[in-house]
Amino acid sequence: MxxxxxxxxxxxxxxxxxxxxxxxxxxxxxxxAAPSKGELSFEQAVAQVTDGLVVQTQKQPAFIARMGAKRGVVLDPMIDAGSAQQTVATQLLQERVGERLGSKYDAIEILPFQSANLGKARYLLTGTMTRLSVSEARSPLRIDLALTELATGIVAAQSSAVARDDGLDHTPLPYDRDTPVPTKDLVIESYVRTTATPPGQRADPYYLERLAVAPVIKEATTHYNAERYEEALTRYSAAGATSNGEQLRVLNGIYLSSAKLGRTAEAELAFGKIVAYGIANRQLxxxxxxxxxxxxxxxxxxxxxxxxxxxxxxxxxxxxxxxxxxxxxxxxxxxxxxxxxxxxxxxxxxxxxxxxxxxxxxxxxxxxxxxxxxxxxxxxxxxxxxxxxxxxxxxxxxxxx
CATH class of the missing domain: 3.30.1330.60 (OmpA-like domain)
Incomplete structure (x- = not known):
């Protein structure tokens, strides 16, 4: 059915x-599945995990010394840790966290995830949603957030909470729905590790080394999800031309955008590069x-x-x-x-x-x-x-x- x-x-x-x-x-x-004790509603979990980040940063001497200054935060799109997908639920998580940080805490300013803002912001925010058990429907979800100081690459705060899955929509967004190849490569895996890294430790270096191209990929994916395929292809191609742009989500994006535009020969060439990348990295x-x-x-x-x-x-x-x-x-x-x-x-x-x-x-x-x-x-x-x-x-x- x-x-x-x-x-x-x-x-x-x-x-x-x-x-x-x-x-x-x-x-x-x-x-x-019936909820177990200790789980929070989604909204309660978002509040707990977000406030937990801020409480940790407020205890740091450097933060206290400059309380009058705004702390710029850029947010790399949140994902489902198991599937590596952006879904309706992860998008909602991202929106709720951003809203709470921006409205409740005067010292924090959420900046758009753009290349120029990587040099302006103090912190990088990453987040994942992980299902605790795949053997039962609607099992609880663990939400993990991490704030990484961009200047040092050190995780300044990390917070987690468990939420009930009360009717959350886990449908993938258009790019992840359409993609011919799941995007959980080394870059995504390092993003997930960064989000679970304890405070005081360095964020995953593989992720940090490729952070500069991430805003371009985000822009391209935003265009694709809005059915602006010409703009998406331009931005994915720009990302692919950078030194760290050879990633599955970029290769997928070039293939998908070319296919949507009816450029068959370009799409086939792009798919061949996806397969070659997968074999070379033993992950296809x-x-x-x-x-x-x-x-x-x-x-x-x-x-x-x-x-x-x-x-x-x-x-x-x-x-x-x-x-x-x-x-x-x-x-x-x-x-x-x-x-x-x-x-x-x-x-x-x-x-x-x-x-x-x-x-x-x-x-x-x-x-x-x-x-x-x-x-x-x-x-x-x-x-x-x-x-x-x-x-x-x-x-x-x-x-x-």
Missing amino acids: ITTTFARWLPAVFGSGAVLLVWGLAGCAAPP GVKFLFNPGGTAFWSDAKISSPYAMWLREIARASADARVCMDIVGHTSRTGSVAFNDTLSMQRARYIRQRLVGESTVLGERTTPSGKGFRENIIGSGTDDAVDALDRRVEFRIVGCG
Whole structure:
């Protein structure tokens, strides 16, 4: 069964070990889990975690000595730590935190996340939302925030709170919904580590070294989400031309924007770079959508038409790189264990069959298996855009021989 929300989502363009994500559909959502003691409402958790940051900074001698001066804060967009996506819920978190900091604390000024403001602001604010258990629907969410002093790279304050998931909307924003490749690369992982870094310690250096290009990527993604694809392509291309611009979210953005503009040749070239990046970094993810309960790709050509090109590029690059891969199928948390184990194996075998059809040498370099829903990332069981990462086939690059 396809929900109304998912039905609206389907017409969009669909767009870690090495990972090829292949997407399917299953059945009905599980009932929400009952809240446990000690959890806060979302609004209460936002207030607690935000105030916790400010209390820590106010105890610092340097802050107290200059209480009359505004402390500029730039906010790098908040994400879901498990999926690396920006969602409606993470966007709401970001808005609520920014509003509370800007309205309640006179000493703090929220500045737009722009390149020029990186040199003006005192602090960098990062934030994540992490589901505490993916084995139950609507399990609690941990909110983590960190304030990093831009001049030193030292985390000045870090705060956490646990919120109930009372009806929060975890639908990905358009870029993350459309992207062909999940963006949880080393840059995103270092962002997540920074947000959990204790006060007094240095923020993750991999993230800090690439911070200068982050505002450009943010601008590009804002354009994409607003369907301004020409502007998005210009900004993604500008980000990609910088020394630290070779990131999955940039390569994805160039592909997506080119595809939306109907520039087929440019889109194919961009996708080839995505695959090459993934193989080089031993972390490759590509999303396909299956018909419900089967191994055939989604019937709507608006969605599945790029798949032949994707498979061709993956097969070509894998064969040229002479890599070996474990192909591991996954499903969402609906239906029986036996059914999902079988389905995940069938989809892994189907992808392997298609790749071997493109390059016969991959027959000796690939091995399929199925995990059912035992390795879910989201775990919501909603079978829509929210838990699409749970319906995947991973390509894990391994040693040959």
